[in-house]
Amino acid sequence: MIFGIDAGGTLIKVAYAKNGTLQFTKFPIAEIEKVASWVNEQSESRVCITGGKAGVLLSLLNKKAKEIMEFEATHLGVKFLLERMGRVEDSYLVTNVGTGTSIHCIENNRQERIGGTGVGGGTLLGLSHLLTGVTNYEEIVRMAGTGSRDRIDLKVKHIYEGKEPPISGELTASNFGNNLFSVAAELSREELLAAVLGLVGETVSTVSVHAAKQCGVSTIIYIGSSFFENPLLKEVVTSYTVLRGAQPLFLENGEFSGAVGALSLV
Ligand code: ADP
Structure with a gap:
């Protein structure tokens, strides 16, 4: 073997x-x-x-x-x-969302690590546990999928009330930045977990889109066990990557x- x-x-x-x-x-x-x-x-x-x-x-x-x-x-x-x-790609970015996140530029069959962030799958597990006591990865992902971030995150459109914002109103202006003090005690574990997952997904995709521009490519290949059976993280990363002008691709068995x-x- x-x-x-x-x-x-x-x-x-x-x-x-x-x-x-x-x-x-x-x-x-x-x-x-x-x-x-x-x-x-x-x-x-x-x-x-x-x-x-x-x-x-x-x-x-x-x-x-x-x-x-x-x-x-x-x-x-x-x-x-x-x-x-069956994909033919010459130049692309690879974002590996493992315990932490590592970003690589691939050109002419060579890789160069161009950055990363400490926000990754470990953050998903750690912050989730601290905020809700839930420890199990599958449970975190399942519960996050039924929660809403609306009461926790502040969107650009919430700031530009009654006015057209200069950037997409759907972008998050501040993760965990909504007026939390009045609702903190009422927030469910599902809402908190959805917000943690949103923070991780938006951070890794935002950093990746900047890195893709630096590398001169538009395809971002996302890998790492953080995406394993995690449709919500894939959805957050897809919509943020597309909103910011790049094309996401999730590799089968990428982890x-x-x-x-x-x-x-x-
Ligand atoms: P590393 O190479 O650093 O171990 P991985 O790519 O394996 O990184 O990703 C680790 C992350 O995957 C964890 O931080 C967690 O968010 C997620 N994950 C997926 N499945 C599991 C699991 N069964 N147990 C723990 N974490 C898991």
């Missing part, structure tokens, strides 16, 4: 080839020893590892493994997954880009 493993800050993503077919699986980082045992049990296996916790995983393996820098692995994986989707890139180098 051959393995490509991306050991990140929150999740370990594994791409492996079994009987000639590509398979994907993931584990929480707390289960790093279980992943190591699984790989150690396979005879005749070859492994390539990437990600911030690659060194920890390597130290738990009883066999030799290759290591590849995570930005290069992600770049190779994105190329592979794009082709698998496995790093693992797939590592697998291609085994």
Whole structure:
């Protein structure tokens, strides 16, 4: 068996080839020893590892493994997954919304990291927990999907009351910036979670659109486990990216880009 493993800050993503077919699986980082045992049990296996916790995983393996820098692995994986989707793209931006967010410009088959933000999937989990006590990712996403941000966020059109605003009135003027003091005690967990998700989605898409302009491209490929079964985050990111003049693309299995890139180098 051959393995490509991306050991990140929150999740370990594994791409492996079994009987000639590509398979994907993931584990929480707390289960790093279980992943190591699984790989150690396979005879005749070859492994390539990437990600911030690659060194920890390597130290738990009883066999030799290759290591590849995570930005290069992600770049190779994105190329592979794009082709698998039948897309031909030469120049584009990749925004990886993992625990944090990393942004890369791809041109002439080379990647350059051009920025990022500490607002990412970790912010979604952390702020959600602090504000509502909810800890589970699936529950946060499900509850956020039934909440409204109207009482929490301030939109441009709310400021320009009765007057045409100079920019789209639908843009958020201030996340969590509405007149919260009067309603704070009444806000439901669903409303708060929707607002946290909105903050994360709008921040990563806004930063990405600026980065795309700097890079001279209009397609932004969004990857990372923060989009996993998270239609609301995809919707927020899509509408904000389009509103600001770029084209979003969500890669199928995009959260496995790093693992797939590592697998291609085994
Ligand atoms: P990293 O490589 O830094 O671990 P990922 O791309 O795996 O980053 O994304 C991690 C984020 O994905 C988390 O911060 C969280 O928002 C989201 N996520 C998706 N599925 C899960 C899950 N089962 N458990 C925890 N977080 C999850």
